[in-house]
Amino acid sequence: MGKFFRKYYKPLKIGSVTLDGNVLMAPLAGYTCFPFRLMARRLGAALAFTEMTSANGLKYRDEATRKLLFTNDFEEPKAVQLLGAEPNIFEHACRSGFVEPFDIVDINMGCPVPNVIKSGEGCALMSKPDTAARIIEACKRSGKTVTVKCRLGLSDSENAAEFAKICENAGADMITVHGRTRNMMYSGAPLYERIAEVKSVVSIPVIANGGIFSEESAVEMMSRTGADGVMLARYGFENPLIFSELSGKTTGETKYELLLEQIDITQKYFDETFLLSYIKKLTSYFMKKKPGTKQFRQELYRCGEVGELKRVIGEIFAENRGGG
Ligand SMILES: Cc1cc2nc3c(=O)[nH]c(=O)nc-3n(C[C@H](O)[C@H](O)[C@H](O)COP(=O)(O)O)c2cc1C
Incomplete structure (x- = not known):
């Protein structure tokens, strides 16, 4: 068994949901469909998120959304990620038939794509903490467990720790921090100390994400941030067998x-x-x-x-x- 499993692997409680482990598979637009999530879970990821789905788009009830949000009872518990900018639209989305089967609603506050930012969605919410808080409160009214995924900030000067505290006060049950700012997009080493700052100010679980491409980097992430768990994105898709390694499950599968x-x-x-x-x-x-x-x-x-x-x-x- 590797060091991650021996030293850091443990169950994780998020709101009313208890997970077997603290290694999660991230939402990845275009990739984390139902079959992939089932595989990641079977191999050892304690939770896997749907890709981001427009909260506003749910009202159209189209075939594309049906595919994005397909799930059934082989996936337990179920986590959906929603993208949007307005509290009342999130509130409707959380009560819609599409979202109904999901136990956990994750709110995307980290997407850096220009069109998304322009619409006030994704990472743009980090510079509008009041709106972010009202979105969390709106989602919580559905009775579901509500989590947030954000970055270190929209710009380098922003303070993820302050933002996380606001999310916690609004009722968020967990926060995942991608240890890069919006300007860093998807490259550069994660800024561990800024994730550690988040961990030091909130009491809800903090999950660290960004740049985990091996067991060693998962260990480094845990030891340098003190986070409650890790979330893998690109490497989880490239090599889902990493979930077995981190969760101490042996699999002889190729x-x-x-x-x-x-x-x-x-x-x-x-x-x-x-x-x-x-x-x-x-x-x-x-x-x-x-x-x-x-x-x-x-x-x-x-x-x-x-x-x-x-x-x-x-x-x-x-x-x-x-x-x-
Ligand atoms: C192709 C692609 C699609 C992504 N889609 C989403 C998404 O739908 N929702 C989200 O919160 N983050 C999304 N992300 C960000 C990842 O979840 C993750 O935060 C980021 O890739 C950093 O983790 P990594 O270094 O382990 O890949 C996406 C990233 C990539 C590269």
């Missing part, structure tokens, strides 16, 4: 086997167009650091049906179908 399992699950619940798009993304992440597979990338993206996709995946992982 990435090839995981892909075949994901094809089966996705086939059960989604159409072929969705399946092809999702499995191609997952395969492409899985082969990122795999030498000698570059030449298969084009072939992978050309696949037009599941049989062909399975054949190409078989070629990519040919030498380690049994163990790698």
Whole structure:
């Protein structure tokens, strides 16, 4: 067992929800669909979030939203992430049929994308703490467990600790801090000491996120921030076996086997167009650091049906179908 498991792995209580562990899979737009979340959970992530979903968009009840928010009782507990700018829209969203099955509502206060910021959503809420607080209160009225995911600030001068305290006072049950400012986007080492500041001022659980790409970096995140747990995003998608490593679960599964399992699950619940798009993304992440597979990338993206996709995946992982 690795150091993370021995020293830092523990159950986590978020509001009325108790999780087996403190290693979480982040929301990732375009990636964290139901089949992926099931796999991450099975391998050891204690919770996995849907990708961000527009709170306002829920009223249209369209097919795209249905796919984004698909879940069933194999996923327990269930966590949805909502994006928006207005308290009353969040309140309606939390009471909608789409959100009803979810136990936890996470509010996106970290998205740095220009269009999102312009609409006053995502990370823009960090510079409007009053609105952020009213959104949390509005979500809490649904009776669900409510969490917040934010960054260190919209600009470098902002104070995540002060913001976290406001979220806690408004009723947030947990806060996840991506240890980068909006200006840093997705690169640069996380600023551990600023996450530690957040931890020192609130008593709700603080989850540290950003730049965890190995067991060692998860250990470093915990030791330098004192956080209650970690959330992995890009590396969780690239190598979901990291969840087994961090949670002390042994699995002899290979990435090839995981892909075949994901094809089966996705086939059960989604159409072929969705399946092809999702499995191609997952395969492409899985082969990122795999030498000698570059030449298969084009072939992978050309696949037009599941049989062909399975054949190409078989070629990519040919030498380690049994163990790698
Ligand atoms: C492609 C992509 C999509 C993302 N989508 C979301 C999202 O829907 N909601 C959210 O809160 N964060 C989203 N994030 C941010 C991640 O959840 C995470 O905070 C960030 O990638 C830092 O973690 P990492 O260094 O472990 O990847 C996204 C990041 C990427 C790269």
